[in-house]
Every structure is written in C-alpha cells, then in structure tokens.
Amino acid sequence: MALTAATVGSFTLGGPLAASVPETGTGPVTGLPLPRYVSLKGTRGNVRRGPGLSNRIDWVYTRAGMPLRVTAEFEHWRRVEDKDGLGGWIYYTLLSGIRTVLFTDPMTDLHDRPDSKAPLDAKAEEGVVARLLEANRDWCRVGADGSRGWVPKAAVWGVDPDEIIG
Secondary structure (H helix, E strand, C coil): CEECCCCCCCCCCCCCCCCCCCCCEECCCCCCEECEEEEECCCCEEEECCCCCCCCEEEEECCCCCEEEEEEEECCEEEEECCCCCEEEEEHHHEECCCEEEECCCEEEEECCCCCCCCEEEEEECCCEEEEEEECCCEEEEEECCEEEEEEHHHEECCCCCCCEC
C-alpha cells in the first residue's frame, strides 16, 4: 500500500518573518518543555507575526495534523515553526498535543519492526502526515490511513534525534 500526500498543506505569505532563537527549558505558561512538538488541530491555522489578534497574519496552515514545533509561549499564544523553520504565533486552541510526523524523503518504506531488513507493511510519499506511535533511538513507529510500521527517524520531521517515546 502506498500512502500519498494529496495536499502537503498550503500557506500564504503575509510578509517577512523575524528570525528568533528558540527558547529551551519549560514554558512559562504551561510548564511543558520548550521546544516541543504539537500538531495543527483543524484544517486552518493563522500564524501571526506576534502574539495577539492585532498582529499581521504571516502564514495560514491548511493541513490538519501538520506537525509543528513550539519554541515559546506567551499567555494563550504559542510560537511555532514548521519543518522549514517558518512560522510565528498561533492561538493555543488551534494546536493539539497529538504527536505527528511529516515524511521528508521521496518514498519511505514502513517495516513491521525497526529493522531495514524486516518485511514491508507500506510505503509513504514525501509530505504524508502520520501519527507518531513510538520512537526509539533510530526508528519511529507511525500510523497513517490504516497502515502502521517502523521508519528511520531520519525519514521524518516531528521528532528529535535523541527523543524516546513509548
């Protein structure tokens, strides 16, 4: 079975984004780690230049489940970035704690165990968003469109190289 990305997710550019260095430690609002990964809850999320409705919209994410990296918190706003390092501030209710990953290689094999010689369960195209189920040192177990399997961490974005889940 091949998993495809019907739409990788579109965005609109509203102007230049100020570069910022991600914070580390814990968020002052939630007490959760910074940086951390989340996903877009719905099919539309306005990303603003600053934390507040009066700030200009720089990006509009249109892909439900898109993994995003939270790098800062301010009241009800979270500063996020995507796999390309682009982003801004988004209202917290537009985000979900459900972990997802984005396939970054043109075609990735999903194996039935974390071993490149293990039988294949499916293949996934670049741009497919999958749910992150587990992660060990080198592999992630993911699920998408009824298929599940193990992929090398290097083939997806949305999990840190040293992160263990599961």
